[in-house]
Amino acid sequence: MQNLFNELTALKITGNVSDNCESKTVLEINRQALALRRANPQLRQQKIALPYDNIINFVTELVAFDGWCSAIYLCPPLVKIPENVLLWSKNDQIGADYCEETTGSFSYALTQTSWYLATSGTTGEPKWCEHSFASLSVGIKQSDKLQKLCWGLLYQPFRFAGLQVVLQALLSGAELIDASKGEPRAKLNILQGKSVSAISATPSLWRQLLMTKQLGSLTLKNLTLGGEIVDQVLLDNLKKLFPQAKLRHIYASTEAGLGFVVSDGQAGFPRKWLEQSTHLPVKLKVADNKHLLIKPRHGNAQTMLQIADGQGFIDTFDEVQVTDERVFFLGRATGVINVGGNKVYPEKVEQVLLQCPFIGQAKVYAKKSALMGELVVADVTVIEDANHYSVKQELLKICKTQLLRFEIPTKISIVDNIICEPTGKVNRKLQHG
Amino acid sequence: MQQVAELNDCQLIEPIEADTLLLECGLDSLSYAMLVAQLEEDLGFDPFTDLVIDTYPSSFAEFLAIYQLCADKQ
Numbered sequence: 001m002q003n004l005f006n007e008l009t010a011l012k013i014t015g016n017v018s019d020n021c022e023s024k025t026v027l028e029i030n031r032q033a034l035a036l037r038r039a040n041p042q043l044r045q046q047k048i049a050l051p052y053d054n055i056i057n058f059v060t061e062l063v064a065f066d067g068w069c070s071a072i073y074l075c076p077p078l079v080k081i082p083e084n085v086l087l088w089s090k091n092d093q094i095g096a097d098y099c100e101e102t103t104g105s106f107s108y109a110l111t112q113t114s115w116y117l118a119t120s121g122t123t124g125e126p127k128w129c130e131h132s133f134a135s136l137s138v139g140i141k142q143s144d145k146l147q148k149l150c151w152g153l154l155y156q157p158f159r160f161a162g163l164q165v166v167l168q169a170l171l172s173g174a175e176l177i178d179a180s181k182g183e184p185r186a187k188l189n190i191l192q193g194k195s196v197s198a199i200s201a202t203p204s205l206w207r208q209l210l211m212t213k214q215l216g217s218l219t220l221k222n223l224t225l226g227g228e229i230v231d232q233v234l235l236d237n238l239k240k241l242f243p244q245a246k247l248r249h250i251y252a253s254t255e256a257g258l259g260f261v262v263s264d265g266q267a268g269f270p271r272k273w274l275e276q277s278t279h280l281p282v283k284l285k286v287a288d289n290k291h292l293l294i295k296p297r298h299g300n301a302q303t304m305l306q307i308a309d310g311q312g313f314i315d316t317f318d319e320v321q322v323t324d325e326r327v328f329f330l331g332r333a334t335g336v337i338n339v340g341g342n343k344v345y346p347e348k349v350e351q352v353l354l355q356c357p358f359i360g361q362a363k364v365y366a367k368k369s370a371l372m373g374e375l376v377v378a379d380v381t382v383i384e385d386a387n388h389y390s391v392k393q394e395l396l397k398i399c400k401t402q403l404l405r406f407e408i409p410t411k412i413s414i415v416d417n418i419i420c421e422p423t424g425k426v427n428r429k430l431q432h433g
Numbered sequence: 434m435q436q437v438a439e440l441n442d443c444q445l446i447e448p449i450e451a452d453t454l455l456l457e458c459g460l461d462s463l464s465y466a467m468l469v470a471q472l473e474e475d476l477g478f479d480p481f482t483d484l485v486i487d488t489y490p491s492s493f494a495e496f497l498a499i500y501q502l503c504a505d506k507q
Contacts, residue, residue, distance in 0.1 A: 185456050208462045211455060213491040233485060340463070370481030372466040396440070405441070410467045411474070 002134050003067035003110060004170075005033060011173050013147055017059050019178040020190055024056050026170060033063035040064075045111060047071035048088045049081040052158050055178035059166065061088065066133055067110040074158040079118050079126050117160050119254040119343070129254050135296075136163060138281050139258040140171045149222055150175035152196035154187060154205060160254040161227050161341075165200050174198070184208040191218055198222035200250075202341035203230050204372045206238060216241050226250035227341035228373045229329045232267045239265055256314050259294055260284075268328035285313055291333055292318045337366040337374050339406040344376050349409065352402045353378060356395050358386040361418040364409065378409035381418055388414050434460065437468045451494035458493065478503055 008014060014026035048069050050061050065072050065088075073085055081087060115136060118126040151169040153176060155162030162180065169176035179190040188209060191199070196218060201209070203225050209215045220242050225234070230249040239247055251259035251269070260280045262269045277283050283295040293313040309315070319330040337344040346364035353362040360381040366374040382391050392412055399408040438445045438460060445459040455465065473479040480486070480503035490496040 183456065183461055185454075204462070207489060208456070211462075211489040211491055237488070340466075367470060368482065369466045369470065370479065370486070371469060372463060375466055375470055377470075406463060410470050 003113065004133055004167075005030065005063050005067060006110075007133075007137075007171055008063060011171070013173040015147075015169065015173050015175040017056055017170075017176045017178075018194065019055050022054075022056055026173075029056070029060050029063060032060050036060065036064035037068050040068075043069055043086070043088075045070045047073070047082075047085045049073040049075050049085050050088050050158075051075045052077070052156070055153065055157060055166075055176070055180075057090075058157055059170065059176075062166075066113045066115070069113055070111055071114040071116060073116040073128065074118070074163070076118055076126075076156065076158055082128065117158070117163070117254050119160075131257060135257050137167055137171060139164065139252075139261070140168050142172045146172040147174055149198040150177060150194065150196050151198045151200075152187075152191045152194070153178045153180050154199060154201045155227075155341075156180055160252060160257075161200065161202075161250075164250075164252070164258070185212055185214070188212055188214050188218075195219070198224075200224035200226065202227040202373075203234050204228060204340035206234060207371055210237060210241075220245050223247045224250060226252060228338050229331070230267055235265055235267060253316065256282075256294055256296055256316070258282075259316075266326065268326045271322060271325055271327050274322075274327065283313070286320055286322055286327070287315070289333070290319050290321070290330075292316045292320045292327075292329075331366070331374075335365065337364075337376050339374055339376060340372040342404075342406045344407045346376075349376060349378065349399075349403065349407055352399060353380060353395055353409075353412075355398055355402075356391065358382050358391045358394065363418045367411070375410045376407060377411045377413070379413050379415045379418055381416065382414055434458070434468060437464050437471060440467070449493055451492065453493045454491060455493060455496055472500070476500070476504070478507060 008026055008030055016023050016025050017029060043065065046069050048065060048071070050058070050065070050072055052058055052075065062072070071085070073081055075081060113133065115131045115133065116128040117131060118128055149172070151165055151174055153162060153165050155165060157163060157166050157178070157180065166176060168174070177190065177194045177196055179187040184205070192214070197220055199220060199222075206225060221244075223238055223242060223245050226249060235247065235249070246263065247265055248261050248263040250261050253259070259282050260269065260273070264270070273280065274284050274286060281297055283297070285293040285295075287293055293315055295311070295313045317333045319333045321328045321330055332338065335346050337346060349364040350362040353359055353364070360383055363379045364376060367377045369375045380395070382388065391414065395412055434445060441460070441464045443459050443461065443464055446453070446457065449458055460468065469479060469481060480499045484499070484503055484506075486499065490499055
């Protein structure tokens with residue numbers, strides 16, 4: 001059965017996993033993972049939630065529990081986990097010591113493990129998307145060149161994009177350096193110190209790294225962009241700085257997994273892929289409403305079966321524009337706002353704004369930003385006689401206590417009315433003024 | 434900048450000179466995006482959208498120069 005531990009054990013060359021303080025070889029991690037299984041027989045066939053601590057522990061736990069537990073939930077901070085799932089804590093383990101090297105024979109039957117990744121939902125409750133090791137590693141490539149890379153991890157590793165970087169580095173035998181915390185300059189300091197040669201980041205983060213003027217000090221051979229719409233100016237800037245490097249942008253989602261990789265240096269993807277996609281992990285189709293539909297070739301996860309149509313195509317709710325040669329992404333049809341790779345559901349922000357007693361209606365929508373892709377802005381109507389300045393202060397206070405920073409509207413406009421659709425829903429496409 | 438800093442609970446450094454690096458002024462990347470949005474409200478243009486920027490500004494002087502260039506073209 002394919003699982004992370006067996007795949008890593010079969011590799012001829014393996015790398016190291018490091019953060020700013022510590023470094024461990026994958027061989028050491030494998031040994032610790034085996035010890036962890038041995039110390040925790042009670043977790044076999046159980047569903048467990050893994051809170052994120054640091055990259056070395058995270059990878060060790062993934063290696064240990066894939067094939068050991070029936071399900072692993074990769075938890076962002078403060079996430080609510082389903083009721084029948086055990087929350088993993090290193091203090092709970094029984095039996096052998098976590099770090100003790102395993103000796104002697106240790107036979108056991110492995111199981112098929114479901115991997116669950118959290119994506120934020122419209123109400124603020126997380127939505128758990130089911131994957132498997134096989135479906136998550138479908139896009140992983142191995143070669144001598146890839147084995148020599150040193151990956152800088154800039155995404156959070158418990159998110160889909162971050163996990164892809166982790167798996168790519170581990171399974172190709174490359175080095176992995178965690179630089180996912182801190183502001184761009186702090187990240188860059190870590191990357192510079194460790195001679196990183198491959199980075200995957202959102203377009204917003206690439207822009208910020210360019211703004212430091214230090215990005216050129218790295219010797220990058222492999223640049224990957226994902227999580228947001230990629231524009232041509234950014235691709236050209238990166239190509240100019242690293243003319244010899246491989247520059248790719250990836251289309252993927254937490255729900256459906258890897259879609260496809262574009263490596264011709266152009267924004268969007270070739271139109272011919274709508275007809276010829278045998279080389280891609282997905283089939284592609286554009287619906288009459290201009291939504292991109294994808295049909296993954298791998299993955300039978302329950303989550304996907306629930307959202308696929310009769311032919312197995314999933315509506316990505318990404319709106320596209322089809323030209324003679326190219327298909328370009330326009331934005332999310334659902335109104336979901338993408339702030340530097342972070343999803344913001346307008347409904348959630350509107351519900352928070354409406355808690356203010358002076359507010360009649362609220363409409364939250366995206367404003368284009370060259371730096372962050374999109375920003376959150378809001379229109380509100382207020383009850384008569386309300387002092388506009390006080391209302392804005394009150395709204396800000398409520399938002400700061402209940403929303404994440406990137407969810408707080410960067411601008412709140414007080415308007416006379418908010419246009420609704422015939423269904424009574426707020427029309428987010430018609431913007432005031 | 435002060436207004437955006439307060440909104441984001443950030444502390445601006447003093448003094449901000451022409452060669453002060455933007456990412457060392459005390460504002461983070463989201464705050465800069467907010468500053469650009471706020472300046473668009475006040476000035477009526479966003480140079481990062483209106484111009485094809487071939488290099489991203491690094492220092493405070495470069496940031497101002499991009500706005501000056503865009504204002505001259507208006």
